[in-house]
Structure formats: structure tokens, C-alpha cells
Amino acid sequence: MSIAHGIRSLGVLGAGQMGLGIALVASLRAKVPVLLHDRSTDQVKKGLSLMDKLLDKDVAKGRITSEQAKEARDRVTVVGGDVGVKGLRDVDMVVEAVSENLALKQSIFQSFAAELRPDAILATNTSSISITKIAASVIPENATAASAEGKASAGRVVGLHFFNPVPVMAIMCLEKGIATREDIDTTLKLGMNHPMGPLQLADFIGLDTCLAIQQTLYEGTSDSKYRPSVLLERMVDAQWYGRKNGKGFYEYNN
Helix, strand or coil: CCCCCCCCCEEEECCCHHHHHHHHHHHHHHCCCEEEECCCHHHHHHHHHHHHHHHHHHHHCCCCCHHHHHHHHHCEEEECCCCHHHHHCCCCEEEECCCCCHHHHHHHHHHHHHHCCCCCEEEECCCCCCHHHHHHCCCCCCHHHHHHCCCCCHHHEEECCCCCCCCHHHHHHHHCCCCCHHHHHHHHHHHHCCCCCHHHHHHHHCHHHHHHHHHHHHHHHCCHHHCCCHHHHHHHHCCCCEHHHCECCCECCC
């Protein structure tokens, strides 16, 4: 069965946790072909391995059939790291899902504007960086010539953030001794039916990533409610990044 929408092909830049999730949802739920690109071949292998595990889990729980899982997996094509953004040039829409670094995103969107079709939608998954600053990067210095080619429009840049909460206030409760890490996580799991607690989720996301997002929000708004937790800053300074290196709010056997 086909889905009625205007996106016939999707590009995803970044095969990390968010990029992989976006590619999976697009292929499984929206049923569109997905071109997945990441400059790291190791990251691509990890991402595809996780995708296979998630699809197998859905089949085991009866959420989808094995045929649907295979169809979803077959819709995802890896674009080699050596090809770069050029490998995504024919997609109707591309979603950028890389690290929360403004300079990096600006560089990527400059490449998008130069290499992708003029009518392609350019989306960023950023959770904290100004969409306006990212959009401005698609307009080159020679804007008149680029405009004539139809590539200079910042209006085709959109923010498309897929929810992956950054649980800083939960961290504040731990920092102030209001509750233990287990109590905080159990409260959210039992009280709101979350599959994992906020501190567990922070470990899963990466504490360095959580901190980077909070710092960007705080610097961009000067609003004290976005001030990063001192505890979070100290943990990152100590290189306690969470699940990916074995120690965060919890310890993991990697």
C-alpha cells in the first residue's frame, strides 16, 4: 500500500541514533525510499545493525510482519561516505541529523544548497540551534546568481525535530539530593509510562550531547531555565558520557 504525500524519496544525513531512527520511521511508516549517508562507515554499520534489531523486535511482538520488516529494510540504501552529499542530489527532501554544532550544520547546508535540486526541502533535526542561522547559510555571497538558479532560497530550510527529550530538570533533582537516581527514573516510568527514566535516557543519548544542547539553548536565549546542571557539567568534564563509554548516571558493561 502506498502513502499519499509529496515526498517520493528521502535523504538522511547522519547514521547516529537520531538519523537511524528517522530513516527507520520513513521507510517503515511513510514507506518511502531512504538514502542514508554518514562519513563514518563504522557508524553506518552500527546504525544498520540497530535497525535490524528494532525491526526484529517489532516482528517478535507482532507489531509488523516479517515481510513488512524486510520491505522497510530494503527501502534503505546506504550512500557511501566517499560520495558525500552529492549522493543525495535527487531526493525530494533531506534531513540533517548530525552533532549540535552550528559551523558543521552551516557547512552541510551550504553543500545541500549547491548539490541538491532547487525544489528539495532541506530539514534540520536540531533541537537548540537557530533555524534562521542555519537557513542563512544556504545563501552564498553571490546571491543574485544563485537566485537565478533557484538555489538561494532560505525558505526551503525547515526545522524538523524528532522528539528525544533532554532531561536536565531531572538531573537538577538529583544534584540537589531531592531523590535518588532510581527514584527519579522509577517515578517517570511508573507515573508516566515511559519506557525508561530520564536519567537512563540521558545516558542513552550521551551526557556530552545533552550538555551541548543545554549550553546552546542557554547561550541563545539567556534564559536561566536553560542553564545546564552543574552536576551534568562535572560528569562530562570527568568524561562520564553514559552508555557509549560505560559510565554515566549508571554503569554499563560495554
